Amino acid sequence: MNFEFSADQMQLKDIARKFLEKEESVKRARTVLEGEESFDKDLWSQVTEMGFTATAIPEEYGGLGLGYLELCVIAEELGRSLAPTPFSSSVYLATEAILQGNDDSVKEAFLPGLASGDKIGAFAHSESNTSPTETNISCSYKDGNLSGTKIAVVDGDIADFYVVSAKNGSSVGLYLVEGSSSGIEVNQQPTLDPSRSHASVSFDNTPCSELKSDWSDVLNLLDRAAVLFAFEQLGGAEACMDMAKEYAMGRYAFGRSIASFQAIKHKLADMYIAVELARSNCYYGAWALSTDAPELPTAAATCRVSASQAYHECSKENIQTHGGMGFTWEFDCHLYYRRCRQLAANIGSQSIWKDKLISSLERANQI
Amino acid sequence: MDFNDTPEEAKFRKEAFEWLKANAPLKEGPKDGWRAASEEDGLKEVKVWQKKLHEAGWACMHWPKAFGGRESTPIERVIWGQEVSKFKVPGGYLEIGQGMAGPVMMMYATEEQKERYLPPLATGEEIWCQLFSEPAAGSDVAGIKTKAELDGDTWTINGQKVWTSGAHFSDYGILVTRSDPSAPKHKGLTFFFVDMKSPGIEVKPIKQISGGANFNEVYFTDVKIPDSQRLGAIGDGWKVSLTTLMNERLAVGDASGPDFEEAFSLARGQDLNGKLAIENDAVREKLADWYCQQSGLKYAKYRNISALSRGETPGPQSSITKIVSGNKLQEVANFGLDILDSAGIIRTDEAGAEQSMYQYGFYGAAGIRIAGGTDEILKNIISEQVLGMPQDMRADKGIPFNEIPSGNK
Numbered sequence: 001m002n003f004e005f006s007a008d009q010m011q012l013k014d015i016a017r018k019f020l021e022k023e024e025s026v027k028r029a030r031t032v033l034e035g036e037e038s039f040d041k042d043l044w045s046q047v048t049e050m051g052f053t054a055t056a057i058p059e060e061y062g063g064l065g066l067g068y069l070e071l072c073v074i075a076e077e078l079g080r081s082l083a084p085t086p087f088s089s090s091v092y093l094a095t096e097a098i099l100q101g102n103d104d105s106v107k108e109a110f111l112p113g114l115a116s117g118d119k120i121g122a123f124a125h126s127e128s129n130t131s132p133t134e135t136n137i138s139c140s141y142k143d144g145n146l147s148g149t150k151i152a153v154v155d156g157d158i159a160d161f162y163v164v165s166a167k168n169g170s171s172v173g174l175y176l177v178e179g180s181s182s183g184i185e186v187n188q189q190p191t192l193d194p195s196r197s198h199a200s201v202s203f204d205n206t207p208c209s210e211l212k213s214d215w216s217d218v219l220n221l222l223d224r225a226a227v228l229f230a231f232e233q234l235g236g237a238e239a240c241m242d243m244a245k246e247y248a249m250g251r252y253a254f255g256r257s258i259a260s261f262q263a264i265k266h267k268l269a270d271m272y273i274a275v276e277l278a279r280s281n282c283y284y285g286a287w288a289l290s291t292d293a294p295e296l297p298t299a300a301a302t303c304r305v306s307a308s309q310a311y312h313e314c315s316k317e318n319i320q321t322h323g324g325m326g327f328t329w330e331f332d333c334h335l336y337y338r339r340c341r342q343l344a345a346n347i348g349s350q351s352i353w354k355d356k357l358i359s360s361l362e363r364a365n366q367i
Numbered sequence: 368m369d370f371n372d373t374p375e376e377a378k379f380r381k382e383a384f385e386w387l388k389a390n391a392p393l394k395e396g397p398k399d400g401w402r403a404a405s406e407e408d409g410l411k412e413v414k415v416w417q418k419k420l421h422e423a424g425w426a427c428m429h430w431p432k433a434f435g436g437r438e439s440t441p442i443e444r445v446i447w448g449q450e451v452s453k454f455k456v457p458g459g460y461l462e463i464g465q466g467m468a469g470p471v472m473m474m475y476a477t478e479e480q481k482e483r484y485l486p487p488l489a490t491g492e493e494i495w496c497q498l499f500s501e502p503a504a505g506s507d508v509a510g511i512k513t514k515a516e517l518d519g520d521t522w523t524i525n526g527q528k529v530w531t532s533g534a535h536f537s538d539y540g541i542l543v544t545r546s547d548p549s550a551p552k553h554k555g556l557t558f559f560f561v562d563m564k565s566p567g568i569e570v571k572p573i574k575q576i577s578g579g580a581n582f583n584e585v586y587f588t589d590v591k592i593p594d595s596q597r598l599g600a601i602g603d604g605w606k607v608s609l610t611t612l613m614n615e616r617l618a619v620g621d622a623s624g625p626d627f628e629e630a631f632s633l634a635r636g637q638d639l640n641g642k643l644a645i646e647n648d649a650v651r652e653k654l655a656d657w658y659c660q661q662s663g664l665k666y667a668k669y670r671n672i673s674a675l676s677r678g679e680t681p682g683p684q685s686s687i688t689k690i691v692s693g694n695k696l697q698e699v700a701n702f703g704l705d706i707l708d709s710a711g712i713i714r715t716d717e718a719g720a721e722q723s724m725y726q727y728g729f730y731g732a733a734g735i736r737i738a739g740g741t742d743e744i745l746k747n748i749i750s751e752q753v754l755g756m757p758q759d760m761r762a763d764k765g766i767p768f769n770e771i772p773s774g775n776k
Contacts, residue, residue, distance in 0.1 A: 003669040260757040265750035277663030306659045354655035
């Protein structure tokens with residue numbers, strides 16, 4: 001049994017971690033949160049120079065031709081450090097959508113730019129305050145043009161192109177729209193996590209090309225991305241656990257370190273349990289993603305739910321462990337609390353993923 | 368990343384499977400398993416099976432060959448466990464002796480004693496129990512009061528032990544006592560092994576909430592133990608106890624009972640308010656939670672096995688197993704009974720009845736969350752030993768034991 005990352009992959013993880021620490025990624029997340037910029041351009045250019053965006057893109061398209069296991073360890077570190085870059089939108093969603101597409105000319109046109117970071121892609125899926133489904137998506141494709149409005153498009157204001165879910169007659173597929181096309185209106189939307197920019201994007205007879213034609217393709221894209229998002233969530237959850245522990249160890253009340261109180265110790269033990277369950281499930285997801293296993297829908301939903309739960313547990317209890325200081329703007333606790341919510345919302349809610357998990361088990365009967 | 372054996376592991380697995388196939392029936396399904404008609408029958412069957420294992424070299428696999436073991440690597444033990452789980456073979460009765468008494472004897476007994484007592488543990492001829500907990504010393508197990516007094520080279524033991532599994536059919540027991548009540552709590556303890564047929568030992572079964580009796584109270588009245596049966600130095604009993612407590616924590620695994628699969632299959636066949644329970648969103652959410660917990664434990668175990676396979680020490684992730692599985696079992700059992708509506712309350716022992724499994728889980732989980740370290744003690748262990756947080760402030764530190772309040776006041 002070899003259910004672990006390899007020494008090389010662990011080394012890559014270590015490199016990513018040290019790089020993001022040295023670049024003070026968390027501090028940069030705060031700067032983006034407080035400032036006018038949509039993302040940290042300097043960090044983004046360094047991330048792309050490190051080759052992180054090129055990780056899973058084949059060499060023939062300008063990528064490094066590594067695998068998804070490598071991308072998973074990078075995702076964990078980006079999550080741990082709250083990296084304020086469009087990595088998740090551009091890599092987990094836009095790049096994946098193009099890689100999964102059938103059109104070589106599209107791959108040739110887009111993948112080298114995505115690998116180098118010159119191009120940023122975003123995924124436009126949500127339309128209202130309910131989960132997008134095969135039947136409720138109203139954005140529509142007709143004769144090479146797209147019309148409709150998407151909301152909460154992460155990195156929608158900075159994207160060079162969009163991957164858009166839209167209906168074509170009775171089916172829902174994925175369409176690619178260049179940002180420079182006609183009939184696009186982009187409006188930044190304020191969110192609970194201003195360290196990641198969001199926008200509404202409207203299309204009015206905007207020229208586009210078809211990437212994938214079926215709803216199952218949309219679901220597959222979400223499954224693949226879910227594993228990578230889960231790794232970001234895992235990294236964030238573990239960062240919160242570490243922060244809470246460190247603070248408790250150095251905080252004294254009633255004449256002793258608060259880390260010596262069972263109420264705090266058991267809180268930390270609960271965080272550890274959540275993180276270890278999430279980590280183990282994330283490994284399962286990583287295995288399924290990297291081997292194109294038929295279990296991917298189950299594994300993706302499992303690690304997505306588990307990592308969302310762990311991040312929620314750890315980010316809220318981190319604030320609680322910090323007491324009043326945890327509620328201040330000055331401390332970093334809220335940056336994680338916000339990002340936890342942002343990542344939980346990004347590709348669909350907890351209830352939806354739980355439902356998907358049970359549906360996939362019903363389908364596969366693989367129990 | 369893969370789930371495959373190395374060539375050596377595959378070879379070992381094949382050898383294990385083939386021997387098992389020649390000597391035991393395969394299980395017919397995941398929930399099929401060996402069950403004895405009575406405790407007495409079970410003990411007999413276990414002894415026969417253990418003798419067979421021993422003769423073929425599959426007993427106490429990590430022990431030295433001289434004591435009946437195989438000198439196997441940790442990964443070989445894991446593989447053996449995986450292969451055994453495919454067969455209907457007798458089990459139980461021997462774990463405490465082989466898993467806790469054996470290691471402590473190996474560390475502290477004389478060569479002569481090891482030669483006398485270890486081989487019959489490996490062959491299953493002799494059964495051992497562990498005499499640690501007391502009515503006033505459960506989680507705080509160092510707070511035991513059973514008195515040991517030395518006169519010449521003989522000790523006299525007086526006191527009471529509790530929660531002793533298998534005391535009524537054990538040949539020997541490992542025993543921790545208080546030899547110096549004026550010393551601080553952890554300092555005045557002394558460790559022995561004792562012949563359970565010694566005069567003055569009385570074993571009384573404890574009736575549990577399930578109605579069954581898997582544990583005992585063991586009373587010691589002027590029980591004589593020769594000093595040669597002391598393990599470790601006088602006053603070093605806590606140090607010796609830790610050897611077995613560490614082994615106990617390693618031995619405690621998944622809570623057995625209905626799990627996700629059972630709840631899932633129940634929900635798919637059971638009507639709830641006019642439609643199948645599986646179509647109820649609240650049911651689906653719960654099922655998803657349990658699946659994630661079960662899956663997390665499964666893959667944490669795979670991570671452990673991978674570390675063993677590389678010859679590394681596994682990480683601390685297995686420390687979460689009992690807490691997660693015990694609580695999950697309690698919730699799944701409650702769910703199973705709830706889904707059966709009022710019928711869930713009707714007691715049945717009928718094998719195979721849907722209620723029966725959940726009713727056993729309903730009782731069993733309440734015990735599992737306590738046995739072998741309560742949830743609370745395990746959380747202390749995680750926070751202290753895994754996360755490196757400080758120990759609780761202790762009110763009894765440095766105080767002579769006989770001045771510390773304990774038990775129920």
